[in-house]
Amino acid sequence: MFTKFFFTLKEASVPVTLREYLTLIEALKAGCAEYSVNDFYYLARTTLVKDEKNLDKFDQVFGHCFNGIEFISDGAEVEIPEEWLKKLAELSLTDEEKAEVEAMGGWEKLMETLQERLKEQEKRHQGGNKWIGTAGKSPFGAYGYNPEGVRIGQKESRNRKAVKVWDKREYKNLDDSVELGTRNIKVAMKRLRQFAREGAAEELDLDDTIRSTARNAGFLDLKMRPERHNTVKVLILFDIGGSMDDHIKACEELFSAARTEFKHLEFYYFHNCVYEKLWKENSRRHTSFMPTWDVLHTYPADYKLIIVGDATMSPYEIAYAGGSVEHWNEEAGQAWMERMLNIYHKAVWLNPVPEKYWDYTPSVQMMKQLMTDRMYPLTIGGLENAMKELSR
Amino acid sequence: MKFKGTDTYVATEDLMIAVNAAMTLERPLLIKGAPGTGKTVLAQEVARALGKQFIEWNIKSTTKAQQGLYEYDAVSRLRDSQLGDDKVHDISNYIRPGKMWEAFTADESPILLIDEIDKADIEFPNDLLQELDRMEFFVYETQQTVKAAHRPLVIITSNNEKELPDAFLRRCFFHYISFPDTETMEKIVDVHHPDAKRELVRDALKIFFDVRETPGLKKKPSTSELLDWLKLLMSEELPEEVLRSKDPSKLIPPLHGALLKNEQDVHLFERLAFLSRREQR
Numbered sequence: 001m002f003t004k005f006f007f008t009l010k011e012a013s014v015p016v017t018l019r020e021y022l023t024l025i026e027a028l029k030a031g032c033a034e035y036s037v038n039d040f041y042y043l044a045r046t047t048l049v050k051d052e053k054n055l056d057k058f059d060q061v062f063g064h065c066f067n068g069i070e071f072i073s074d075g076a077e078v079e080i081p082e083e084w085l086k087k088l089a090e091l092s093l094t095d096e097e098k099a100e101v102e103a104m105g106g107w108e109k110l111m112e113t114l115q116e117r118l119k120e121q122e123k124r125h126q127g128g129n130k131w132i133g134t135a136g137k138s139p140f141g142a143y144g145y146n147p148e149g150v151r152i153g154q155k156e157s158r159n160r161k162a163v164k165v166w167d168k169r170e171y172k173n174l175d176d177s178v179e180l181g182t183r184n185i186k187v188a189m190k191r192l193r194q195f196a197r198e199g200a201a202e203e204l205d206l207d208d209t210i211r212s213t214a215r216n217a218g219f220l221d222l223k224m225r226p227e228r229h230n231t232v233k234v235l236i237l238f239d240i241g242g243s244m245d246d247h248i249k250a251c252e253e254l255f256s257a258a259r260t261e262f263k264h265l266e267f268y269y270f271h272n273c274v275y276e277k278l279w280k281e282n283s284r285r286h287t288s289f290m291p292t293w294d295v296l297h298t299y300p301a302d303y304k305l306i307i308v309g310d311a312t313m314s315p316y317e318i319a320y321a322g323g324s325v326e327h328w329n330e331e332a333g334q335a336w337m338e339r340m341l342n343i344y345h346k347a348v349w350l351n352p353v354p355e356k357y358w359d360y361t362p363s364v365q366m367m368k369q370l371m372t373d374r375m376y377p378l379t380i381g382g383l384e385n386a387m388k389e390l391s392r
Numbered sequence: 393m394k395f396k397g398t399d400t401y402v403a404t405e406d407l408m409i410a411v412n413a414a415m416t417l418e419r420p421l422l423i424k425g426a427p428g429t430g431k432t433v434l435a436q437e438v439a440r441a442l443g444k445q446f447i448e449w450n451i452k453s454t455t456k457a458q459q460g461l462y463e464y465d466a467v468s469r470l471r472d473s474q475l476g477d478d479k480v481h482d483i484s485n486y487i488r489p490g491k492m493w494e495a496f497t498a499d500e501s502p503i504l505l506i507d508e509i510d511k512a513d514i515e516f517p518n519d520l521l522q523e524l525d526r527m528e529f530f531v532y533e534t535q536q537t538v539k540a541a542h543r544p545l546v547i548i549t550s551n552n553e554k555e556l557p558d559a560f561l562r563r564c565f566f567h568y569i570s571f572p573d574t575e576t577m578e579k580i581v582d583v584h585h586p587d588a589k590r591e592l593v594r595d596a597l598k599i600f601f602d603v604r605e606t607p608g609l610k611k612k613p614s615t616s617e618l619l620d621w622l623k624l625l626m627s628e629e630l631p632e633e634v635l636r637s638k639d640p641s642k643l644i645p646p647l648h649g650a651l652l653k654n655e656q657d658v659h660l661f662e663r664l665a666f667l668s669r670r671e672q673r
Contacts, residue, residue, distance in 0.1 A: 019562050023417065032413040042409040050561035052424060052568040206466055213470060220470050 005044075005065045012061050014054045023047050037066065053380075189261045189387060201226050233264040235299050235344070239309025240269045240282055242325075247352035250378050251308055254350070258306075266299060272313040273333030274340060275324055292336060296343055304390045305344035308378070310353045311367040318366050337370045347371070348386040352378040393442055401430070401437035402572075402579045410567040411438060420524050420546040422561070425569030428614030431549040434569075435505035438547065445502035447544070449491035451512045457519030460490040460506075461529050461538075484534050492523060493538055501542035510550040517560040525563055572615060574601065584619050588626055596622055603651055608660055613651040621650035 002024070009016050024047040033039040041062060049058045201224035208223035215221075236258060238244075238251060258265055268278035268290065279289040316323035318333045341347055349367065351358070355377040358364045368375040374389055376382035395411045397403035403411070411434075414421035423431045439446035449460055469486045472479055479485045489497075495504040509517060523529045527540035548564065550556065572580060574597065581593050600621070604612045613621075652658050 015558070017562055023419070023565075027413045027417055030416045032409065032416055038405070039409055042406040043413055045406070046410040046413055046565045046567055050422070050558075050564070050566045055568060204467070209470075210466065218473070220467075220474055222467075 002044075005061070008061050008065055009048065009058065012057050014049065014057050014061065015051075016048050020048050020050075041066075189257060189383075203227050231264070232262060233299075233303045234258065234262045234266070234306060235295075235303045236265065236267040236306045236308065237274065237278065238267065238269050239272060239307075239311075241271050243310050243312045244352075247310065247378070250352050254308065254378065254383075264303075266303070268295060270309075271324075271326060272309070273317050273324070274307070274336045275327075275329045275333060276331065276336065292340075296340065301343050301345065303344060305340065305347035306350060306386070306390075307347070308350045308352070311349065311351055311364045311375070312353065312361050313363045315362050315366060318363055318370075334366075334370065337367075341371070346390050346392075347374065348389055349375040350378045350383065350386060351375055355382070395438050395441055398437050398441045400583055401433060401441075402576060402583055403434075403437075404572075404576060407434075407567055407569065410565055414547075414565045415545050417565075418543040418545070420548055420564045422548045422550065422556075422564040422566045423569060424550050424552060424566070426571060426614060427551065428616040429569040429571065430615060431569060432505065432507055435503055435507075435547040435549075438545070439503040442503075444500065444545075445498055446505070447491055447495045447498070447502050448505045448507060450507045451509055451516070453511050453513075455512045455516070457512075457516050457523075458490075460492040460520070461523065462490050462493055462531060463488045464533050487531065487533055492520075492529075495544040495546075496527060496538055496540035498542070498544065501540075502544045504544045504546045506546065506548045508551055509548050510552060510556070517556050521559060521563070577615070577618070580615060581619070581622060585622050585626065588622060592625065593622070596625060600651070603661075606661065606664065609652075609657050610654045611652075611657065613653075617651055617653070624650050 002021075006016060006021050024044055027033070027043055027047060028040075033043045044062070045055070045058060049055055203225050205223045205225040208225070209221065212221040212223055213219065236255070238255070244251070255267070258267075268280060269282055270278055274292065276292050277289045278292055278295055281288065313325070314323070317325065318337075321330055321332050322328055323332065349371045351364070353361075353364070358368070358375075364375075374386075376386040376389075395403065395408060395415070397408065410421060423434060425431055435448075436446055438444075464483075465486045465488055469480060469483070491504065495502050524546060527543045528537055530537050577597060577600075578593065581588065581597070585593070596618075600613065600618050603609075648658065648661070652661060
């Protein structure tokens with residue numbers, strides 16, 4: 001019935017399965033939608049979409065697939081333009097002008113154009129769902145009876161119905177990759193959990209209690225055990241200064257999320273590429289630092305290594321001794337990177353620069369190669385993949 | 393019987409469809425949304441509107457799926473066996489039914505709220521898959537099967553702290569409660585404070601949405617905070633002019649503590665007020 005819609009959703013990478021599709025059909029049969037397009041939209045949304053980040057994609061696909069049929073099936077939609085028309089009539093049209101409008105294809109055509117315009121406007125800027133059309137560009141101006149354009153939206157409810165709900169694309173900012181809040185980061189980082197029982201024994205260990213009670217000839221012998229805790233260990237290295245200044249906010253968020261999420265979290269800063277020194281306080285980087293060798297010796301191989309940096313630098317900084325921009329480095333950055341990766345097998349590089357620009361910077365390519373492709377963009381999607389890689 | 397909102401709960405059209413679809417097909421309904429948009433209240437109101445029994449299961453980080461089905465109190469049985477209590481011979485004396493058991497054995501199909509499912513361990517939803525699907529489970533200790541005579545309407549809320557497993561999501565209807573627009577908000581306020589003066593509500597709403605739009609707020613005030621604030625405003629019986637005054641020196645809304653819950657946000661707001669005062673000069 002809606003097979004095309006279903007497959008278009010799949011193509012748009014909304015995760016839908018046959019089971020949900022069948023549920024939708026079942027619900028339709030049971031009369032949950034009562035033959036109105038709006039109801040069908042809501043019903044399809046509640047059955048097929050299971051994550052708010054996919055709502056926007058769903059709205060787009062819905063608008064695309066069911067474009068044009070709503071006027072036939074939904075009576076309410078037709079009434080609304082008539083309301084607007086009444087308002088238009090108030091703008092004192094002469095008979096000649098009315099004739100002209102008829103010549104242009106009549107009111108229906110006009111309203112279609114209006115609908116189109118609303119849709120375009122939706123697409124172009126996010127917040128603009130209230131006012132449409134100002135001087136010059138409005139289709140109404142073109143017909144010549146309202147040079148200022150028609151303002152719609154004085155009455156909220158009417159406007160709301162005119163713009164179809166899915167065309168409003170209210171859920172735009174819930175769509176994935178763009179926005180990074182600490183909450184989202186935390187959700188992504190939850191993948192990295194490793195539970196183990198450590199510390200004070202507070203929980204009743206029933207199995208052990210029964211076993212030892214039995215051994216004790218039936219006399220009750222309570223056994224306690226420690227609660228489970230997340231014991232994953234993480235070492236984060238942040239690139240700081242220079243080109244990273246543009247990404248401070250994203251890094252801050254990542255850091256604050258990581259801090260609350262992991263008990264065993266160690267972090268150090270570096271500049272552009274990892275060399276023989278790392279530091280904890282950026283203001284005192286020249287006086288109080290930690291030799292990279294010491295870091296490698298302090299944290300055992302079961303730490304998971306996350307490097308955050310834009311990897312944007314001159315290729316010399318990676319490949320040659322003495323290539324660093326701030327000091328003379330005896331060994332090339334490449335050597336240090338290989339050293340780290342040899343110790344920490346679970347390692348990823350998070351890059352705040354959007355993935356589509358990576359190809360234009362040779363140093364990003366080099367770093368990606370050094371990391372054996374384990375470089376991920378600093379977006380929710382990228383972070384999730386990175387965590388998956390780390391917990392493999 | 394259809395859910396259409398109640399005299400104390402304004403349900404949007406899409407929410408009604410979701411609730412009714414879940415009810416008709418007897419599948420669980422998963423509700424997500426920003427804190428304070430009325431996720432938990434929804435279940436109570438559905439129960440009230442349809443006159444059904446309401447069973448609430450609050451999930452904590454230590455909650456196990458098994459606790460919702462039943463618990464076997466082995467320790468008290470061991471103790472009783474030492475004391476030579478007769479109860480000890482019947483194991484069913486030590487089976488404590490959980491909330492799901494309670495919901496399955498209710499006389500009429502009840503509303504079961506599983507509140508904040510994301511608080512629990514990541515495996516929690518997976519452990520309930522079969523139980524929610526078939527609405528039955530097996531009690532090993534007594535070899536009995538508990539089967540729902542009337543399938544309850546299960547409403548599950550999540551605050552998005554953890555992702556839920558796909559297999560679980562496939563079985564649910566999903567609804568995301570988005571932040572209400574001005575029109576819906578007016579209705580909500582109307583339902584909660586019918587005696588509020590119209591002007592007061594309009595002015596307060598304007599301030600409320602202005603506050604929400606202040607850039608850089610750590611935590612934007614939500615519906616429940618607005619309702620609290622209105623209650624405060626009314627009990628204080630502030631003169632209407634206070635809210636309407638355009639005087640920037642009074643830019644901080646009265647009793648702002650109900651709206652802004654974060655020290656930094658209050659500071660930010662004060663700073664903005666200060667700036668606009670300076671501009672006026």
